[in-house]
Amino acid sequence: MTRENTIDIFLKNAKSVGAGTVLAADLDELKQSVSKIIEDTEPVYCPGKTDKEAAVIPPEEKRAPDYFSAQATVEEVFGAIAETGSIVCSSQDGRELQAGLLPAHHVAIVARENIFSTLDDFFSSLGPEIPTNITFITGPSRTADIELTLTVGVHGPERLDVIVC
Amino acid sequence: MSKPKTSLDFRKNSVEALADTAMREAMRNSTAVFSGHREQGFSTVPDLESWRDRASDIRSRVLDNLSEYVDKFAANATSAGAVVYRAKDAEASRDIIAAILRDRGAKKVVKAKSMVSEEVYLNAHLEEQGVEVVETDLGEYIVQLAKERPSHILAPALHKNRRQIGELFAKHLGVDYTDDPEVLTKIARKVLRKKFLEAAAGISGANFAVADTGSIILFTNEGNGRMVTTLPRLHIAILTIEKIIPSLTDLSAFIRLLPRSATGQIHSSYMSIITGTRNPGEETGAEELHIVLLDNGRWDILAGECREILKCIRCGACMNVCPVYGSVGGHAYGSTYPGPMGIILTTMLEGMEKSHPLLDATTLCGVCADVCPVRVPLLKLLYTLRERRTKEGLVPSLERTAMAAFGLVVKSPTLFSWGQGMSRISWPLLSKIPGSETLERLPKPVKDTFRRRMS
Numbered sequence: 001m002t003r004e005n006t007i008d009i010f011l012k013n014a015k016s017v018g019a020g021t022v023l024a025a026d027l028d029e030l031k032q033s034v035s036k037i038i039e040d041t042e043p044v045y046c047p048g049k050t051d052k053e054a055a056v057i058p059p060e061e062k063r064a065p066d067y068f069s070a071q072a073t074v075e076e077v078f079g080a081i082a083e084t085g086s087i088v089c090s091s092q093d094g095r096e097l098q099a100g101l102l103p104a105h106h107v108a109i110v111a112r113e114n115i116f117s118t119l120d121d122f123f124s125s126l127g128p129e130i131p132t133n134i135t136f137i138t139g140p141s142r143t144a145d146i147e148l149t150l151t152v153g154v155h156g157p158e159r160l161d162v163i164v165c
Numbered sequence: 166m167s168k169p170k171t172s173l174d175f176r177k178n179s180v181e182a183l184a185d186t187a188m189r190e191a192m193r194n195s196t197a198v199f200s201g202h203r204e205q206g207f208s209t210v211p212d213l214e215s216w217r218d219r220a221s222d223i224r225s226r227v228l229d230n231l232s233e234y235v236d237k238f239a240a241n242a243t244s245a246g247a248v249v250y251r252a253k254d255a256e257a258s259r260d261i262i263a264a265i266l267r268d269r270g271a272k273k274v275v276k277a278k279s280m281v282s283e284e285v286y287l288n289a290h291l292e293e294q295g296v297e298v299v300e301t302d303l304g305e306y307i308v309q310l311a312k313e314r315p316s317h318i319l320a321p322a323l324h325k326n327r328r329q330i331g332e333l334f335a336k337h338l339g340v341d342y343t344d345d346p347e348v349l350t351k352i353a354r355k356v357l358r359k360k361f362l363e364a365a366a367g368i369s370g371a372n373f374a375v376a377d378t379g380s381i382i383l384f385t386n387e388g389n390g391r392m393v394t395t396l397p398r399l400h401i402a403i404l405t406i407e408k409i410i411p412s413l414t415d416l417s418a419f420i421r422l423l424p425r426s427a428t429g430q431i432h433s434s435y436m437s438i439i440t441g442t443r444n445p446g447e448e449t450g451a452e453e454l455h456i457v458l459l460d461n462g463r464w465d466i467l468a469g470e471c472r473e474i475l476k477c478i479r480c481g482a483c484m485n486v487c488p489v490y491g492s493v494g495g496h497a498y499g500s501t502y503p504g505p506m507g508i509i510l511t512t513m514l515e516g517m518e519k520s521h522p523l524l525d526a527t528t529l530c531g532v533c534a535d536v537c538p539v540r541v542p543l544l545k546l547l548y549t550l551r552e553r554r555t556k557e558g559l560v561p562s563l564e565r566t567a568m569a570a571f572g573l574v575v576k577s578p579t580l581f582s583w584g585q586g587m588s589r590i591s592w593p594l595l596s597k598i599p600g601s602e603t604l605e606r607l608p609k610p611v612k613d614t615f616r617r618r619m620s
Contacts, residue, residue, distance in 0.1 A: 093446075
């Protein structure tokens with residue numbers, strides 16, 4: 001399977017589970033899509049730790065000091081899995097998984113080279129030392145506990161946007 | 166209103182359940198929706214049978230070497246920073262958890278849904294010790310407010326309609342009545358968010374535990390499982406020993422089957438792989454992780470003829486397709502686990518003498534076995550237990566006498582012929598006897614019988 005193919009399948013599956021999806025060609029396009037997505041949202045938390053995160057840090061007046069007070073979090077995540085349309089978050093390198101959980105809106109950036117084709121590819125890539133927390137996120141937080149009526153955003157984000165760059 | 170039953174007297178419980186029209190309406194809609202989702206979830210899967218084979222083989226391998234895998238899991242979880250406890254029974258597990266909380270002065274606990282904690286009645290025990298326990302799965306929170314127990318292993322409040330839930334929220338949370346699921350969900354989000362941030366400890370179950378890495382795995386849709394395991398500094402997980410899988414590479418087999426079988430989803434919204442405690446340089450993970458590995462009868466089940474029930478991954482598919490479950494709902498079983506897997510597991514856990522009435526809660530149609538993603542031979546196990554019940558003389562005496570009489574009659578052509586004639590003559594009389602209403606649903610005996618036409 002080619003890389004383009006894997007990216008296509010990932011975006012298609014992520015969309016089918018209720019995530020917003022964008023394919024950005026370069027950092028400029030990434031920047032534009034992030035500002036568009038968070039246009040009407042503030043404050044926004046962005047750790048700014050990776051190159052991609054540094055490129056999309058919101059202007060100061062829009063910035064949240066921490067994820068507890070944020071309406072949205074913009075961050076680069078560890079990777080993604082095409083087969084299930086999931087993004088993968090990991091606690092390695094001091095990443096805060098709660099940042100993509102507490103605010104109502106999660107904007108996740110995935111580097112195109114970090115998309116795995118299948119679940120098996122992902123699990124075989126893990127070394128013997130694994131981080132304390134690896135979480136797969138597949139669409140927004142949802143529940144159907146009241147008469148099986150699907151409702152999003154019960155505890156986690158009600159909106160998930162995924163940008164492949 | 167559907168009340169949790171504490172007795173396993175299925176015949177009595179089911180008569181009451183069938184009279185509850187609100188519950189029956191809710192069940193009729195929801196089991197159909199669940200089954201439809203499941204079918205849809207698998208509709209695009211090219212080779213489901215090979216997925217089922219793989220998952221079934223992994224679960225069988227675990228059961229064949231369970232002791233080895235449990236030791237391996239415990240050793241690896243310990244080296245990752247967890248404290249692992251082995252609890253023989255429900256009481257031991259409750260005492261361990263109560264002591265952990267007491268020693269740390271933890272008075273407020275948030276909980277993610279765990280059927281094992283229901284099995285050991287953990288909440289009631291902790292509340293007696295003065296601990297505030299808040300269920301955070303929306304369905305579980307609803308049944309906790311109603312002081313009930315879950316009626317489905319995945320959708321605990323399946324038996325309740327939106328009006329009942331609206332009234333419950335208005336009464337307990339001081340909000341205006343609404344029966345809009347979206348508004349009700351937002352109310353719960355606000356109330357429970359505060360609880361998450363205040364809690365001193367989080368208690369969760371686990372869908373799986375990985376022997377090779379010492380990790381525990383949690384599948385959730387709401388995100389409460391993630392909060393419970395990452396926000397408080399102290400995390401306690403309770404799980405039964407058979408939840409182990411050998412390695413993380415095996416997990417893909419269950420990611421493909423569990424959410425699809427349960428809700429038709431390609432993947433649940435969240436799945437967390439939690440391995441030990443927070444390492445230096447990490448910003449996520451509990452500072453203390455305690456894992457309680459509970460036996461509660463599993464070693465005995467493993468040694469017996471119903472051991473394959475321990476392959477179960479708790480997807481709920483067997484109850485969603487069961488015609489009995491769909492009619493009477495989960496509370497009529499009077500047990501922690503309802504539906505076909507529940508009948509078998511409960512009989513094994515509680516013993517034949519106490520739970521044999523539950524063996525009536527099946528039509529033996531076998532659809533449960535057809536849908537089981539890990540090939541638990543549910544129908545075969547139901548037969549095995551029903552045979553054992555007969556051998557142990559636990560069938561109701563009227564049924565036993567009737568069967569013995571029928572056996573005698575069919576052995577003799579003369580008696581059989583006489584019986585046929587008699588049944589026709591006495592039918593109008595028999596159907597007048599109070600309590601014999603079921604006769605009206607049976608075909609009436611005819612004069613020109615099949616046997617007569619053939620002779």
